[in-house]
Amino acid sequence: MSKEKAFYFFTSIGNYTGEKAHSLEEFLEKVKEIDIKSLEFHLYRGDFERWIREVLGIRELAEKMDEIQKLNLKGETLRTLIYETGSKFLKE
Amino acid sequence: MKMKDGKVFLDDLDKKILEVLRDNARLTYTEIGKKLGVAHSTVYERIKKLEKNRVIKKYTAVFNADKLGFKPTLAIVTVYTDPKESEKIAEKLAKKRNVLEVLISLSEELLIIAKVIAEDQEKLHSFIANYIAPLPGVLRIRTSIITKKIKELDSALPVI
Numbered sequence: 001m002s003k004e005k006a007f008y009f010f011t012s013i014g015n016y017t018g019e020k021a022h023s024l025e026e027f028l029e030k031v032k033e034i035d036i037k038s039l040e041f042h043l044y045r046g047d048f049e050r051w052i053r054e055v056l057g058i059r060e061l062a063e064k065m066d067e068i069q070k071l072n073l074k075g076e077t078l079r080t081l082i083y084e085t086g087s088k089f090l091k092e
Numbered sequence: 093m094k095m096k097d098g099k100v101f102l103d104d105l106d107k108k109i110l111e112v113l114r115d116n117a118r119l120t121y122t123e124i125g126k127k128l129g130v131a132h133s134t135v136y137e138r139i140k141k142l143e144k145n146r147v148i149k150k151y152t153a154v155f156n157a158d159k160l161g162f163k164p165t166l167a168i169v170t171v172y173t174d175p176k177e178s179e180k181i182a183e184k185l186a187k188k189r190n191v192l193e194v195l196i197s198l199s200e201e202l203l204i205i206a207k208v209i210a211e212d213q214e215k216l217h218s219f220i221a222n223y224i225a226p227l228p229g230v231l232r233i234r235t236s237i238i239t240k241k242i243k244e245l246d247s248a249l250p251v252i
Binding site: 003004006008010013014015016017018020 | 167169172213216217220221222224225226228230231232233234235237
């Protein structure tokens with residue numbers, strides 16, 4: 001995957017954490033440890049859904065991210081749910 | 093104005109002319125001469141020399157963004173970089189039209205400080221996420237969105 005298509009983790013507008021992911025596997029590894037603010041920021045902007053749909057081309061998982069977004073969760077519960085959802089997809 | 097070892101030395105009249113032009117570059121030679129108490133021909137000769145030696149680089153217009161209904165988002169973007177890549181990153185940023193200034197600072201870490209303008213916060217974020225973050229050598233980025241401007245000089249260089 002090209003650098004331009006990687007997922008870049010921000011905590012708010014313009015504030016890049018220095019972490020990026022080039023694949024779903026790498027993305028899930030980052031999800032485990034990234035600042036929770038970054039997960040909240042991207043999820044509620046629809047960034048995860050868009051990247052998973054448009055770059056990774058995994059519509060089913062993108063839809064799951066959209067569902068998670070609607071739950072309005074925060075903090076570690078959110079982290080766990082994103083991680084578990086992505087991992088489950090990889091194992092299926 | 094005198095030249096020595098390739099450097100330009102301005103006398104008091106040159107400096108005064110530059111001050112006047114900085115406030116209003118559309119004044120005629122006669123008007124500038126009247127303001128400074130010298131002949132318009134003197135002003136003409138001085139300005140031509142200043143232009144020839146690139147002390148005066150250009151004459152430009154300063155737009156009033158409010159009148160155009162344009163309320164852009166301005167931000168100071170601090171880019172932490174790998175020192176080996178910082179010059180290249182700075183040069184790439186400098187080529188973008190929406191990057192107004194690019195500065196390099198070496199404090200504890202090597203930083204590039206860029207003043208960026210965008211239509212809105214979303215476009216600003218998109219530029220940072222899609223253009224700056226993927227540049228090789230970018231370690232992390234901190235962005236401060238400017239909410240109020242207290243002072244801005246159209247031309248920052250003090251003449252006197």
